[in-house]
Amino acid sequence: MPDHTADGLRDLVAAFLSHHDPGGERTSFLRARFDAGLAWVNFPVGLGGLDAPRHLQSVVDEAFARAGAPDNRPRRNSIGLGMAAPTLLRHGTPAQRQRFLRPLWTGEEIWCQLFSEPDAGSDLAGLNTRAVRDGDDWVVTGQKVWTSMAHRARWAILLARTAPDAPKHRGITYFVCDMTAPGVEVRPLRQLTGEAEFNEVFLSEVRLSDTLRLGAVDDGWRVARTTLMNERVAIGGRPLPREGGMIGVLARVWRERPELRTAGLHAEVLRAWVRAEAARLTALRLRQQLAAGEPGPEGSAVKLSFAGLAQRISGLEVELLGEHGLRHDDWTMRRPEEPDLLGRTATYRYLRARGNSIEGGTSEILRTVIAERVLGLPAEPRVDR
């Protein structure tokens, strides 16, 4: 029976490290860490965890980091770690959890998300991709869009319509999609920054075994809610030091370039700084709530604020820099794994930040979610069910 205290877990890590060289081969080290239950401490024993309280995860992560151990490059597989894993844990069969969780956590298998569709937009449940039963398989046809990492992914979480005549939320089934299956075609989707972080994914009669289904047939919307809830938690959960985000870039320019300063811009920089610090403290408070086991609905607030802030700060930076603020670095079509928000030019930040209020739920959708789920305001009259 493991000792579920911070000290107990530190002891476990120490014991693990005495048997496994953190400087050794990366993948074997990560596999061993998973097998020792030190991957996700709150996951069950045998699935990378110890059934320990979730807030002790940071203790373990810090202990490994201090020892110089390799991490699992979490940002490279954020869909897998943040969304697929909790969904697999909650809705997967024992075989599915056994098959998928270990290589997911170690980063050997990257995951992507096939939810969004061009015609559905914000109305996720309005999806048109069809899955038709054929013996032990499902045959999937449709088009998905805004899929990050699809060109690197081994697996995807996929929503497809299986009962076209049912009300739209009731005819959807949730699958794990094999991205190497015949009929899966991935094309880069170039965005207004010139690069393509995302993809369009075309599914043409893709055969998926019924063993890749997650949850019951036609019950996929309920499964998807687990995924989406975890998306919002993930967004709100990143801790930042003061001036840790874009505001830090702006503050640095302000300090280093006194010749750019004007009284009018000073007022704007200070306002932005205040808003950034408020948003940071809100994210910190959310994290403290999660750690205390009282998750609040502030994740949506944090995402909304961060989107608005990034847009405002980057827009201000362009104007502060004047002529120099209009100089871009490169319009070449490239395929970055994630946006380089702090490293590139102000123009890049300004343009990329436009996406913050669209991706992962538009700001309009988030406001509606807050109004209805947090404040309990009535829904609008529905004409689509």
Added chain:
Amino acid sequence: MPDHTADGLRDLVAAFLSHHDPGGERTSFLRARFDAGLAWVNFPVGLGGLDAPRHLQSVVDEAFARAGAPDNRPRRNSIGLGMAAPTLLRHGTPAQRQRFLRPLWTGEEIWCQLFSEPDAGSDLAGLNTRAVRDGDDWVVTGQKVWTSMAHRARWAILLARTAPDAPKHRGITYFVCDMTAPGVEVRPLRQLTGEAEFNEVFLSEVRLSDTLRLGAVDDGWRVARTTLMNERVAIGGRPLPREGGMIGVLARVWRERPELRTAGLHAEVLRAWVRAEAARLTALRLRQQLAAGEPGPEGSAVKLSFAGLAQRISGLEVELLGEHGLRHDDWTMRRPEEPDLLGRTATYRYLRARGNSIEGGTSEILRTVIAERVLGLPAEPRVDR
């Protein structure tokens, strides 16, 4: 056949003045001016006008003002002049126009508007006041609210429901209400400034002759549209010199009290000044369009902007003045005929300006009107018809 040019009208005024002493008795002078067709030059001959183009009105008004002639105190009877008169002209019977227009224009009879109801709010057509036919009369019962000048008014324009089972816009009839009739009770409605510009009006079995009906039975909503259209034109139509409104008060404080100035407030004062000047030019452009006979939809834009500006400028003035900005002059319940926006304290301006985005169509309603009527965006799904 009168000469419908600016010079022709100036000649008419000069001729009139040679027979009527502008320093003489006020009411007889105004009656004579009406009878000479120099009241509303665009109204028909015999009803205070000359059938002349509307934009020549200002020529006549200026000629009388230059001669030191009394005006008809237009702000005291703005409902009568701005809304009742054009509606009477368009929808009234010859007898009604003959009876009402002259004393309305001279200011001998003040008018008020009985449209708004407490339960209907922004949904004007949701009114509950009932009018039931009884021989040659109608018997009206209901409650109206936000009625300015009701305690001074001789007549009111009134909407009442005459076909309770019809769709809500189709069962309304438009009346002229005799404010001296038995059953009309007027009570002051105190507002958050402490004073009561407005009233509640209770109608208890008020008998109105059918000769006071304007337009056909159950066709009152169409008649009301004339009234409401003229309300919006009136709001957008006032010309202002630079710094003519609240911004002038703020600019004066800024110039006269250098010790209050800070760099941060400077930025805000300048922004407010820019917005005020933009709104002023927009109102001026609207006026030029009206004068050129191409009325645009900018009246709604001007009302929206002026409301937002008044709120922003007065709020800023309170903060600029600091401790002094929290000093109010008087909370006594009083009954002013119109708000004294430029004469009283910053606190008064701040509080009174909250009403600007509520009265005469809330800012939310105005945005919807713009979106649907100007931009042609589709209406929301209706559940009330």
Added chain:
Amino acid sequence: MTNLLYDDDEEALRASVRALLAAHAPVSGTLARVDGDEPYDRGLWARLAGQLGAAGLAVPERHGGAGAGFREVAVVLEELGRAVAPVPYLGSAGVATRALLRCGDAELLGQLAVGRRAAALAVSVAAGPDAPPHAVVVADGPVLSGTVTGVADALPVDLLLVPADDGLYAVEADGPGVRMTPVVSLDGTRTLADIVFTGVPGRRIAAGEAATRAVTDALVAGAALLASEQVGVAQWCLDTTVEHVRLRRQFGRPIGSFQAVKHRLADVWVEISEARAVARHAADRLAVDHPDTALAASLAQAHCAAVAVRAAEACVQLHGGIGFTWEHPAHLYLKRAKSGAVAFGTADRHRAVLARLADLPGPPPGA
């Protein structure tokens, strides 16, 4: 690390205060009170101090207080803000108490702690930590003369802490030579007074640098704690508006089902969530006397004051005509919120403080 949550004791305290206010200080009563001769609720004050011991939360037990701290004072202020309660709690249990703690005056602290007396710092409502007041009151020996204008919550207290040119003095509010004139104030639940001192005997409780520091730190505390009151004000405005728009129907629907209303209220909720984090941070830093306290307090006023104003403005607007009437209490909150935007210094002045504390200087001179 800063603790931005409420612990169990704080939640229990909140529940007690809320129950007391619900029973004894409903908003309807406060609304009637501002039209009367006595805007302050002395009975409520006695209950808060006596029944709950709230007046002494920040006073150590050895001085007769509860030995809790400013985090708890902040929780009480959230509830008082929510009720727009007309009691001098912020000035007495917050600002004056902080000054007396700095001066180490055990006797007065003890009196304040049990609510036997209430105190006000005799400075303008607009005085902030960036500009501690000039000594308009001049001490001649232990005798004070001079004028202070616009002092908040001075009318209902019996003790004045008066900054003079050679120190900070304690003065009996109803003593000889003190003339207090009520000001017709925007906020009827926290009125201002002009005070003229004419040869008033006082007791010096701090001198020189110590006095200056006591006044400045008291104003920092005021700025930090006011933020929690503002969270409470904003929360009432949001809750009341949500309730209204769920019930009020227009165009055949609750107006709360219209997106324009929903999204505006969602924005208010987001802002309150942020304001709460910022206000808790300020209270927490103040409670442990952290070096970041001044920064946290200025951040709090640079952020929370406007949040309360916007929430109150949304409350008036979304109530429509009803919200514009005297009979609806929304205006009490609007007036408290707007007054709060000036109290302890405007957001603009606090941003100037932050420019200094966060090393974000303005343009070089002459630029």
Added chain:
Amino acid sequence: MTNLLYDDDEEALRASVRALLAAHAPVSGTLARVDGDEPYDRGLWARLAGQLGAAGLAVPERHGGAGAGFREVAVVLEELGRAVAPVPYLGSAGVATRALLRCGDAELLGQLAVGRRAAALAVSVAAGPDAPPHAVVVADGPVLSGTVTGVADALPVDLLLVPADDGLYAVEADGPGVRMTPVVSLDGTRTLADIVFTGVPGRRIAAGEAATRAVTDALVAGAALLASEQVGVAQWCLDTTVEHVRLRRQFGRPIGSFQAVKHRLADVWVEISEARAVARHAADRLAVDHPDTALAASLAQAHCAAVAVRAAEACVQLHGGIGFTWEHPAHLYLKRAKSGAVAFGTADRHRAVLARLADLPGPPPGA
């Protein structure tokens, strides 16, 4: 009095320009162009100048122009903004023409008027009337050396007007000693270039005060006229978004039936209505060389630049994912709008000009 309307001739001019652009410069072509080697549309420029005589609208007839004025130039710019057309019209027919009018250079005016040549004022895109550029280019006799960075629309023109320390010079853009380096610019339809002059022969067209005044007035004209382009940019964004939200369906309804969308677009429309009045005012004052021209120009940039940015941002946002793609032209307008917020000085700098011109001074020194 200022005339804020469009007269019949102006409406006819607008119709001609719009028809030309619809036929020869569809947005799809411009979108393809920014990815290619030649961002500028030289064919369109030839048609604008040759077919419509638009290049010489502000040039008097005696110099070979149309003898119209800057009100008409502004109307053309509205349409060019609406098409985000990649031609150097603002710089040549607006800014450079204004400079040459001030210098009274009949020969160059005649060449510009018929579109035989196009010109650019060789100053940074960010140079505004508040801060006419330092003479980074140094004249030694009639020979210029030095560097100017970030010049807008310099690449497609053949004539440069170069402010030097002893006057304003006309220089052949492709002459010896002129090295022009394209800058990777935010706005692909109006790119920037860095220009190095090394012993370049030039012809002085104004000296001393007259040169300074010509440059300043040219920058005032740029600020005033850019506002009309911004109105056009904003109008396209509004029109395109309205069209999109009427057709695009989600949740079983056109998204344009949702209030959040409707109200945001209503606000954009209100802002454009205001921007149009402000831009017409600036063009009208410029056209008659009114003493208020500088104030009207700064007002225009203090107001209209942000209106175009907000309209373009709303366009991207309300198109959802589609608006974020390279293949949709919304980003061309976003980039033009945001670049416009820097061109001829930011709103912040124009507000500082207004502070001076409208007698709203800042805090006294040392405050």
